[in-house]
Amino acid sequence: MIALLLALGSSLAYGCADFLGGLGARKAHVLRTVMIAAPASLVVELLLWPVLGASFGVGALGWGAASGVASAAAFVLLYRTLAIGPMNVLSPVTALVSAALPVGVGLLQGEHLAVAGLVGLPLALVTVVLVSAGHGAGAACPSRTALLLAFGAGATIALQLIFLHRAPSDSGVAPLIVGRAVSSGVTLAAAGVLYRRLGPERPAYAMSACAGVLDSVANLLFLLAERVHRGQLVGLGTAAVAVSLLALT
Numbered sequence: 001m002i003a004l005l006l007a008l009g010s011s012l013a014y015g016c017a018d019f020l021g022g023l024g025a026r027k028a029h030v031l032r033t034v035m036i037a038a039p040a041s042l043v044v045e046l047l048l049w050p051v052l053g054a055s056f057g058v059g060a061l062g063w064g065a066a067s068g069v070a071s072a073a074a075f076v077l078l079y080r081t082l083a084i085g086p087m088n089v090l091s092p093v094t095a096l097v098s099a100a101l102p103v104g105v106g107l108l109q110g111e112h113l114a115v116a117g118l119v120g121l122p123l124a125l126v127t128v129v130l131v132s133a134g135h136g137a138g139a140a141c142p143s144r145t146a147l148l149l150a151f152g153a154g155a156t157i158a159l160q161l162i163f164l165h166r167a168p169s170d171s172g173v174a175p176l177i178v179g180r181a182v183s184s185g186v187t188l189a190a191a192g193v194l195y196r197r198l199g200p201e202r203p204a205y206a207m208s209a210c211a212g213v214l215d216s217v218a219n220l221l222f223l224l225a226e227r228v229h230r231g232q233l234v235g236l237g238t239a240a241v242a243v244s245l246l247a248l249t
Contacts, residue, residue, distance in 0.1 A: 010225060013218035018091055021075070021211035022082025028201035030083060031191045034075040036203055037212030038187050042180035044216040045173050054174035060167050064175035067163035068182025070156050072190075075183065075215075077153035085146030093147065097154025098161070164223060176219055 024033040054060075081090050142150070160179070167175035191198065 010218045010221035013214045013221060014095075015091070017211045017214035017218060018078060018082060018094075019087065020207050020214065021079040022087055022091075024204040024208040024211060025079035025083035027207075028203040029198040030076055030080045031187065031194065032198055032201070032203040033079055033208045033211070034072070034187045035191050036205060036208035037079075037215065038072070038075060038180060038184040040209040040212030041216030041219075042177070042184050044213050045176045045180055045220070048173055048220065049177065053172040054177060055168070055171050056174045056178070057168060057171065060171035060174040061178055063163045063167040064171075064178030065182050066179075067160045067167075067175060068179035069186060070160040070163060071179055072183040072186040074153055074156035074160055075187065077149050077156055079211075081146055081149040081153050085142035085150075089142050090146055090150045093150040094154040094157065097151055098157035101155060101158035101162075160219075161222060164219065173220065173223070176216070176223065179219075180216065 021033060021037060024037075027033075078094060081094065164175055164179070
């Protein structure tokens with residue numbers, strides 16, 4: 001039950017982060033938004049390090065770095081997707097692709113689906129096709145470019161989650177910290193190279209930072225849903241209370 005609640009919380013946080021990031025990317029170049037979102041998410045994980053612990057072994061460093069590269073691509077593709085097309089169409093496509101791919105990887109590795117999975121996976125694939133292909137009269141219709149970006153965003157999000165899953169179970173938040181550090185570095189480097197193409201528009205600072213924070217919370221809940229321990233839950237709950245009290249002061 002606890003794992004299910006954590007997974008649901010992760011999905012909710014992802015949805016809110018996507019919405020805010022997409023809105024932010026409509027106000028300025030997508031890299032300007034990600035330049036704020038990625039470091040903001042790193043700050044959250046660094047603050048949680050003393051609470052949840054981190055073990056920076058070879059596995060945590062390697063898989064964390066891989067997830068960071070995928071995360072940087074996911075940030076850019078997802079926010080750009082939601083900036084140029086209808087969120088109510090493209091966001092479900094991205095979510096379904098990002099959910100289906102890890103399942104496919106598990107099947108290739110010899111895992112088996114339960115009855116619910118055997119029913120849900122084909123329905124998810126059919127849903128992607130229907131949402132992508134057909135729209136009623138007057139409905140917002142995404143362009144082919146937006147749909148391709150949505151599929152790319154879903155694929156990179158799936159890679160990020162797969163890499164995080166492969167990190168050692170006793171790594172704590174180390175894979176998240178390494179991943180966010182790498183994604184922040186990649187994003188800032190790309191922004192530096194493409195500086196002249198970013199345009200003069202200023203990003204929505206608060207909105208972009210909130211998107212990054214929520215994305216970090218979503219990743220953390222995803223990781224905890226797989227490897228949660230009672231001591232970690234107590235520490236996380238204490239941290240949540242402390243943050244709430246600070247916000248009220």
